[in-house]
Amino acid sequence: MDFAITEEQRMIKETARRVGEKYGLDYWRALDAEKAYPAACWQEICDAGLCGIALPTEYGGAGLGMLEMAMVVEQLAEAGAGSTVGQLFMVNPIFGGVAVSRFGSPAMKADFLPKLISGEITCCMALTEPDAGTNSLELRTFARADGNGWRLNGRKIWITAVPQAKKMLVVARTKRSDEVRRRTEGISLFLIDVDRAGVDHTAIDKVGTNTLPSSSVFFDDVRVEGEELVGTLDNGWYELLDVLNTERIVTTAGLVGTSRLAIKLGVAYANERKVFANRPVGSYQGIQFPFAQTHALNEAAALLNYKAAASFDAGQPYGSEANQAKLLAAQAASAATERSMQAMGGMGFSKEFHVERLWRDARLFRFAPVSEEMALNFIAMHDLGMPRSY
Numbered sequence: 001m002d003f004a005i006t007e008e009q010r011m012i013k014e015t016a017r018r019v020g021e022k023y024g025l026d027y028w029r030a031l032d033a034e035k036a037y038p039a040a041c042w043q044e045i046c047d048a049g050l051c052g053i054a055l056p057t058e059y060g061g062a063g064l065g066m067l068e069m070a071m072v073v074e075q076l077a078e079a080g081a082g083s084t085v086g087q088l089f090m091v092n093p094i095f096g097g098v099a100v101s102r103f104g105s106p107a108m109k110a111d112f113l114p115k116l117i118s119g120e121i122t123c124c125m126a127l128t129e130p131d132a133g134t135n136s137l138e139l140r141t142f143a144r145a146d147g148n149g150w151r152l153n154g155r156k157i158w159i160t161a162v163p164q165a166k167k168m169l170v171v172a173r174t175k176r177s178d179e180v181r182r183r184t185e186g187i188s189l190f191l192i193d194v195d196r197a198g199v200d201h202t203a204i205d206k207v208g209t210n211t212l213p214s215s216s217v218f219f220d221d222v223r224v225e226g227e228e229l230v231g232t233l234d235n236g237w238y239e240l241l242d243v244l245n246t247e248r249i250v251t252t253a254g255l256v257g258t259s260r261l262a263i264k265l266g267v268a269y270a271n272e273r274k275v276f277a278n279r280p281v282g283s284y285q286g287i288q289f290p291f292a293q294t295h296a297l298n299e300a301a302a303l304l305n306y307k308a309a310a311s312f313d314a315g316q317p318y319g320s321e322a323n324q325a326k327l328l329a330a331q332a333a334s335a336a337t338e339r340s341m342q343a344m345g346g347m348g349f350s351k352e353f354h355v356e357r358l359w360r361d362a363r364l365f366r367f368a369p370v371s372e373e374m375a376l377n378f379i380a381m382h383d384l385g386m387p388r389s390y
């Protein structure tokens with residue numbers, strides 16, 4: 001076990017930090033207020049080679065691993081972006097990049113990956129459905145065979161960054177639930193154009209993550225070509241799980257960076273603010289201990305996440321660590337932003353001090369992309385050998 005990072009990793013972290021600081025707290029506050037997409041920041045992330053950090057060199061990536069990606073996302077989040085930058089990595093190098101580089105055809109890889117890595121195009125991923133939710137296997141979006149392709153019909157909800165995306169990774173049934181022995185069968189993945197005839201989307205009004213729109217998506221007899229299948233027909237569920245577990249790693253990294261940033265902002269304020277006896281409020285244990293507790297929780301989540309990432313890179317099982325890390329990091333980010341706001345009093349509630357945005361955005365990750373309850377279900381069943389409770 002070696003906790004030292006390599007010289008290459010140190011330089012990657014420095015690059016991410018530099019880009020993150022260029023697009024710091026004020027940039028994200030302005031975009032949040034305008035509900036505007038962080039296009040300039042994402043382009044710079046791509047230009048710096050950070051989108052493709054874990055993607056194959058033959059398509060313009062750096063050929064490194066999920067460990068380096070976690071380090072990059074942590075730095076960007078901590079420099080000012082907060083947890084939403086994790087979502088940008090989720091939809092692009094994970095849903096687009098990992099899915100296509102692992103399961104796409106050679107032609108799809110050659111066409112899609114260089115454009116994704118350079119930032120020329122962005123991606124989104126449509127799994128969640130209004131009537132399925134957490135129980136993803138109840139999905140009803142159906143791709144009916146039609147010549148050498150399919151016709152897609154159905155509805156998705158809460159899909160991130162659809163209006164900006166050129167491509168969408170769609171999870172659909174290719175066999176009806178009554179035609180299969182197990183619900184995990186008969187599911188396939190497709191990479192389609194967002195602007196294709198029959199694809200419609202409308203924005204959902206929401207509490208936070210204002211810089212990344214969330215949409216309801218409707219498929220009305222959308223033509224899907226044979227070559228747009230990603231992975232194995234009818235067997236996409238297990239391939240999807242491989243992608244979803246890497247999603248946990250970047251989510252966690254974004255949350256780890258968020259907690260560090262929120263704690264830093266809260267501590268700086270508390271160490272200055274004096275209200276009684278000319279002592280800063282940060283001198284009270286009632287203010288210090290929650291920060292210390294949350295810091296410890298967050299650093300534990302960061303280490304578990306590195307273990308998940310390193311295990312993925314080594315081709316070893318990593319699902320347990322990825323779920324445990326996500327659980328802890330989401331709780332830490334909720335606590336860090338909450339405690340930071342508490343320590344700032346009224347100023348924590350103002351837009352001026354940034355914590356309110358981090359607080360709103362971090363709340364999402366208690367129930368998405370995997371909810372706290374489902375992470376606990378996973379740990380109870382897979383790690384503790386307890387019976388399935390649902």
Ligand SMILES: Cc1cc2nc3c(=O)[nH]c(=O)nc-3n(C[C@H](O)[C@H](O)[C@H](O)COP(=O)(O)OP(=O)(O)OC[C@H]3O[C@@H](n4cnc5c(N)ncnc54)[C@H](O)[C@@H]3O)c2cc1C
Pocket residue numbers: 125126127128132133134135157158159160206209214364367368369370371372373374377389390
């Ligand atoms: C801002 C935002 C962005 C998102 N982006 C995307 C995206 O890009 N692509 C995509 O496909 N999806 C996306 N999602 C969807 C997200 O993954 C789901 O919201 C999440 O999986 C929870 O599903 P649900 O909202 O339907 O909750 P529900 O399934 O309705 O669950 C409600 C509550 O019940 C709990 N619960 C359910 N079953 C159990 C059980 N067996 N045991 C204990 N508790 C249980 C859940 O944990 C949750 O707390 C996004 C969601 C949001 C809000």
